[in-house]
Amino acid sequence: MRGYTMNKQDYLNRLRRxxxxxxxxxxxxxxxxxxxxxxxxxxxxxKALQGVGLGLLDEHLRHCVRAAAxxxxxxxxAKVAEAVRAVERLLxx
Amino acid sequence: MRGYTMNKQDYLNRLRRxxxxxxxxxxxxxxxxxxxxxxxxxxxxxKALQGVGLGLLDEHLRHCVRAAAxxxxxxxxAKVAEAVRAVERLLxx
Amino acid sequence: MRGYTMNKQDYLNRLRRxxxxxxxxxxxxxxxxxxxxxxxxxxxxxKALQGVGLGLLDEHLRHCVRAAAxxxxxxxxAKVAEAVRAVERLLxx
Amino acid sequence: MRGYTMNKQDYLNRLRRxxxxxxxxxxxxxxxxxxxxxxxxxxxxxKALQGVGLGLLDEHLRHCVRAAAxxxxxxxxAKVAEAVRAVERLLxx
Numbered sequence: 001m002r003g004y005t006m007n008k009q010d011y012l013n014r015l016r017r018x019x020x021x022x023x024x025x026x027x028x029x030x031x032x033x034x035x036x037x038x039x040x041x042x043x044x045x046x047k048a049l050q051g052v053g054l055g056l057l058d059e060h061l062r063h064c065v066r067a068a069a070x071x072x073x074x075x076x077x078a079k080v081a082e083a084v085r086a087v088e089r090l091l092x093x
Numbered sequence: 094m095r096g097y098t099m100n101k102q103d104y105l106n107r108l109r110r111x112x113x114x115x116x117x118x119x120x121x122x123x124x125x126x127x128x129x130x131x132x133x134x135x136x137x138x139x140k141a142l143q144g145v146g147l148g149l150l151d152e153h154l155r156h157c158v159r160a161a162a163x164x165x166x167x168x169x170x171a172k173v174a175e176a177v178r179a180v181e182r183l184l185x186x
Numbered sequence: 187m188r189g190y191t192m193n194k195q196d197y198l199n200r201l202r203r204x205x206x207x208x209x210x211x212x213x214x215x216x217x218x219x220x221x222x223x224x225x226x227x228x229x230x231x232x233k234a235l236q237g238v239g240l241g242l243l244d245e246h247l248r249h250c251v252r253a254a255a256x257x258x259x260x261x262x263x264a265k266v267a268e269a270v271r272a273v274e275r276l277l278x279x
Numbered sequence: 280m281r282g283y284t285m286n287k288q289d290y291l292n293r294l295r296r297x298x299x300x301x302x303x304x305x306x307x308x309x310x311x312x313x314x315x316x317x318x319x320x321x322x323x324x325x326k327a328l329q330g331v332g333l334g335l336l337d338e339h340l341r342h343c344v345r346a347a348a349x350x351x352x353x354x355x356x357a358k359v360a361e362a363v364r365a366v367e368r369l370l371x372x
Contacts, residue, residue, distance in 0.1 A: 002125050003128055011122045012123065015122065019115045019116060039183065042146040046139055053132055053135040056128050060128035070256070090273075143370060163349070173341045198308055201305045202305065211294050215283070215294065216291065221335050221339035221343065222362065226365060228331060228369070232325055232329065236325065250314060269315065272318040275318070
């Protein structure tokens with residue numbers, strides 16, 4: 001059981017929409033859509049993906065970090081460091 | 094015909110791989126994968142999407158913008174402004 | 187007293203270096219440096235700023251959020267939501 | 280002479296304001312400001328820096344790339360590739 005378990009179906013729906021958007025990008029390329037329109041759509045897919053990431057981060061921090069913090073200070077610190085590295089990877093893309 | 098027409102198949106292949114990665118994300122959520130692993134995979138999909146965007150931008154600037162600039166100074170400037178706004182949208186995600 | 191109090195001097199030093207880099211950018215513009223070199227330097231300053239942000243986020247999550255979570259579940263959740271919105275603002279730039 | 284020469288004073292003013300914002304960040308840290316407020320200010324400085332970068336990119340593409348494109352196709356392609364790599368560095372921060 002994970003922090004996001006309660007909203008699993010919501011995340012799955014959002015990812016299915018994103019999958020549909022990526023197929024839409026393929027269609028645009030296939031039909032020689034204007035480059036700038038493809039770039040705009042790529043920015044929109046990236047934003048949707050990031051929204052999923054921020055949602056997961058929120059729930060992760062609430063559940064996992066809190067549980068770890070309650071249990072043990074060192075483990076809590078390690079969990080926070082791990083989450084911040086994940087944020088860094090999101091920022092670097 | 095677009096700037097990316099010569100590499101159409103390459104872009105389609107990359108987008109199909111990205112589609113597969115998004116399906117992989119759904120599988121991870123479905124199987125209650127660890128939040129941080131899902132975030133890492135999201136960063137990787139974003140990076141792949143951005144790679145497609147940068148490739149398209151490169152070809153767009155080479156072909157469309159240059160052609161416009163050669164034809165007419167005002168039209169060339171408008172094309173550059175349009176491309177920079179597309180970059181801004183990519184940066185803002 | 188804040189989460190970052192222990193490393194205050196380190197943050198001040200990093201921000202002073204960033205201030206120096208911003209003055210360096212002014213010098214580059216003043217001396218008509220090549221545009222791409224200015225852009226590279228801007229990316230480097232942004233990265234340094236982001237490093238400060240990630241450091242503060244790490245300490246904030248470790249200290250403030252954990253303290254709030256230990257005290258009260260609702261307050262802990264509010265602190266996490268606040269931190270995630272801060273991450274979102276960093277991502278959107 | 281560079282693409283941005285005409286707007287040099289505008290860029291210098293913006294960078295001076297950014298320098299002031301970075302000094303403001305030092306003051307916030309020095310006075311133990313709330314972590315989230317510091318992060319919000321960092322996002323604002325990053326955005327201002329990025330605005331300078333996008334302005335320079337616009338002028339670079341308009342002037343340098345156009346000149347290069349007029350002179351020689353290979354040189355034009357190299358200039359575009361160089362500009363796209365600069366965009367990539369901005370995206371990666």
